[in-house]
Amino acid sequence: MDRALDPALIHRRRRIRVGGALLLLACAVLACWQLNRLLRPSVSAGDIVVSTVRRGDVANTINAAGVVIPVHEEVVASPVASRVAKVRAKPGQLVKAGDILLELDDREIVLAVDTLREQLAQQENRIATSKLELEQKHKQLTSAIELLELDLLSSRALNERNQKLRQSGLVSGENLLAGELAVKRAEIQLRQQRELIADSRRSTATSIAAATLQQEILKKQLAQQENKLAQAKVAAPFSGMLTSLVQEEGASVAVGQLLARVSELNNYRVEASVSDFHARLLAPSQEVRIEQNGERLQGRVHTVLPEIQNGTVKLLVDLDKPDSPLLRNKMRVDVSVVTAHKNGALVLDSGSAFNGAGRQAVFAVQDGVARKTTLQLGSSDGKLVEVVAGARPGDRFIVSDTKAFARLDTIRITN
Structure with missing residues (x-):
């Protein structure tokens, strides 16, 4: 004969079934949530x-x-076509104004300076000679003028005497005319000598001016060469850092080529x-x-x-x-x-x-x-x-x- 189940047992079984169902539902929800996390893009x-x-x-x-x-930077360029004779500094070095950075071969510049000095001396001699010649010629012409002035005075005196004698009939007309011509000749010669002095002065002055001009040209050329000679010893233009420098001794350099750069x-x-x-x-x-x-x-x-x-x-x-x-x-x-x-x-x-x-x-x-x-x-x-x-x-x-x-x-x- 069947016996009725205990109500407590029935109630406990029911709770187990409900709990299991809820647990399965929670697992399903969690699984869906995890699947959503896996499939949905994310970033940390x-x-x-x-x-x-x-x-x-x-x-x-x-x-x-x-x-x-x-702000302040200067470059030093080669003044002449030459070669590097000696290097005295290194890039990155601190330098002071006037410090020698390198030396260029200056033999050709020295030769040019000596040649210009000789030519300048020749021009000075030429000017001195022209002045001396002018003085000598001036003395000669002055002496000749003094003699001509005496001749003119003598001719005028003789002409005046002949004119007085002509009034008395003691001198012929031919002698009187000859005396007047002698006076005119002396005046012309005297004028020519005086003009010759002026011409000589102008000619000598022109020669001296030309020689003086050539002398000034030579002086400028000499100053230029002496400046190049000074620049052959390449120096720092101001105190700063040497940022670049031609470092190979014996290297050829062209006119205007960059030799060194100094930066403040x-x-x-x-x-x-x-x-x-x-x-x-x-x-x-x-x-x-x-x-x-x-x-x-x-x-x-x-x-x-x-x-x-x-x-x-x-x-x-x-x-x-x-x-x-x-x-x-x-x-x-x-x-x-x-x-x-x-x-x-x-x-x-x-x-x-x-x-x-x-x-x-x-x-x-x-x-x-x-x-x-x-x-x-x-x-x-x-x-x-x-x-x-x-x-x-x-x-x-x-x-x-x-x-x-x-x-x-x-x-x-x-x-």
Whole structure:
């Protein structure tokens, strides 16, 4: 005979069945959740950079590549075609004004100097000889004039006596005429001698002037050669660092060839190259930011060079601290030219997720999920970027590189 089951047992079995069903349901839900996690794209929070929209000041900048150069730099060129006789310094060496850097072979210059000095001495002798000849000729002509003056006085006296005797009929007409002709002849000879003195003076003066001119030319040539002779000992033009030098003794050098370059220490500026696309935005006195290894220096645009080469515009930047210990000659730096300022704008940290200004697709982060949205971006100074539209203060966005999931609409962010 069957016995009725104990109600407690029945109740316990029912609870076991319900508990089993609930456990199976929980396992199914957990399995679905895990499957969803496996199939849904995700990114680790450590692999992305998230920035929060906030109010801040942003500058519109133009990026450029810069090179540190000395404010004062001089090159020393070869004065003549010669060869290097002796090298006395090394590149990178600190030098003082007047220090001898190298010596050129000066034998041809010395020979040219000696030749010019001889020619100059010849011209001096020629001038002295011309002056002496003029004095001697002047003495001779003066003596001849004095004799002619005596002859003229005698002829006039004789002519006057003949005229008185003619009135008495004691002198013939022929003798009177001969006396008058003698006076005229003496006057003509005297005038010719005086003109000859003037002509002689002019002729000698012309010769002396020509010789003096040649003498001055030779003096200038001699001074030029003596200057070349002095320059054959190549000296530092001022105190600084020797940045380059011809170092091979015996090497031939041409006229005007670079022999040495000396740069001033602790006084630098920056030469920057900017795309000619931005040329119309550049102007002197604009603020400039220079960065190197995380360090920032300030400066101002000094000159925008008018020439465009290979699609770039060059500009010279004066630094607020040209003697900064961070600077080295020929060091490459990042340059940002500030063209405008905006205060109190909505900003995000700049990152590789952004590409210039305008409408851009970005990922907004909320509750562990990044969803694609669109932002209108404006000015950027390399550190901050202006958010013109599409966000409010407190919104968070991924600012690091998002190319790996650019085609997705949502991304799960894992810890």
